Amino acid sequence: MGFSDTTVLDGVSFTVEAGEAFGFLGPNGSGKSTTINVLLGLLAPTSGEASVLGHDVETERNEIHARVGVLPEGVAPFPGVSGEQHVEFAARANGVSVDPTELLDYTGLDRAAHSRPVDNYSTGMRQRLWLAMALVGDPELIILDEPMAGLDPNGVRELREIVSDLTDDGRTIFFSSHRLGEVQAVCDRVGVLYDGQIERVTETDEVGGDEAAGRPVVRFQVPSVDDRLLSAVRARDDVGSAEYDGNWLRVECTDPVAKVEVTETVLSRADVSNLAAERPSLEHLFTRETGGTEASE
Numbered sequence: 001m002g003f004s005d006t007t008v009l010d011g012v013s014f015t016v017e018a019g020e021a022f023g024f025l026g027p028n029g030s031g032k033s034t035t036i037n038v039l040l041g042l043l044a045p046t047s048g049e050a051s052v053l054g055h056d057v058e059t060e061r062n063e064i065h066a067r068v069g070v071l072p073e074g075v076a077p078f079p080g081v082s083g084e085q086h087v088e089f090a091a092r093a094n095g096v097s098v099d100p101t102e103l104l105d106y107t108g109l110d111r112a113a114h115s116r117p118v119d120n121y122s123t124g125m126r127q128r129l130w131l132a133m134a135l136v137g138d139p140e141l142i143i144l145d146e147p148m149a150g151l152d153p154n155g156v157r158e159l160r161e162i163v164s165d166l167t168d169d170g171r172t173i174f175f176s177s178h179r180l181g182e183v184q185a186v187c188d189r190v191g192v193l194y195d196g197q198i199e200r201v202t203e204t205d206e207v208g209g210d211e212a213a214g215r216p217v218v219r220f221q222v223p224s225v226d227d228r229l230l231s232a233v234r235a236r237d238d239v240g241s242a243e244y245d246g247n248w249l250r251v252e253c254t255d256p257v258a259k260v261e262v263t264e265t266v267l268s269r270a271d272v273s274n275l276a277a278e279r280p281s282l283e284h285l286f287t288r289e290t291g292g293t294e295a296s297e
Helices: 032-039 061-067 083-094 100-106 123-134 153-168 180-186 209-214 227-235 256-269 282-290
Strands: 021-025 068-071 141-145 172-177 189-194 197-203 217-221 239-244 248-253 274-278
Touching: 021 153, 021 180, 032 141, 032 172, 061 068, 068 123, 083 100, 083 123, 100 123, 123 141, 123 153, 153 172, 153 180, 172 180, 217 256, 227 239, 227 256, 248 256, 256 274
Parallel strands: 021 172, 021 189, 068 141, 141 172
Antiparallel strands: 189 197, 217 248, 217 274, 239 248
């Protein structure tokens, strides 16, 4: 696919099986949202073809929209309109009747927020609302574009349970994310997109390798790092890397025990103002494996 002289997608080809949770994994800027727009008939490919639920994306867009629910990334709410009214609007647009309270309860939005204007919802609350709207009309296919953005740990767990419930009910899930851990937690297969091309389609637990996917990372915000401390951390057999950028010390460990011990060491020997635990992002994994630069927004 091209726009002007820029190629966004190049030879992308994959198949999602009915009733599966399929992960669509790639760094920010790799073309995931563009692919979704093509599948929904919102962008036309310059070559090739695509179909969703047996419908051609260019000639049968209305038929696709009637059978697909979408949780989009970065959508803005209608100002001054409540969560319930948003769901009712989605129902009218789909020509169906729904109980907004039932759907919003199902996605975990606090009951007290149902009748409140969405303007002041947190990011996580909006994600729950968008998911409820995506489920209007009992769609066969549900496309989730970065669905865990802004969710707290409980919200992430609840979303995983919802995805599991939906696939158990025979729905098909297309789960787009730039975070490897999110996809591994809910999907059986994954298509890996990088720089506009499908690198591979494989079982989820084979992406990045077990070691790379499971390595815990801890970051410490510190004004300075003593060379002896940095050397001591790097000398550990259970530390993969330790880098300081002048503000954050990032330590990648090879097992959870190392993360605990490294944390204790750094806290006792450095002036730490903040710390954060993470797993390597997909961008970091691709950078390390390909020797390239990280994709950007």
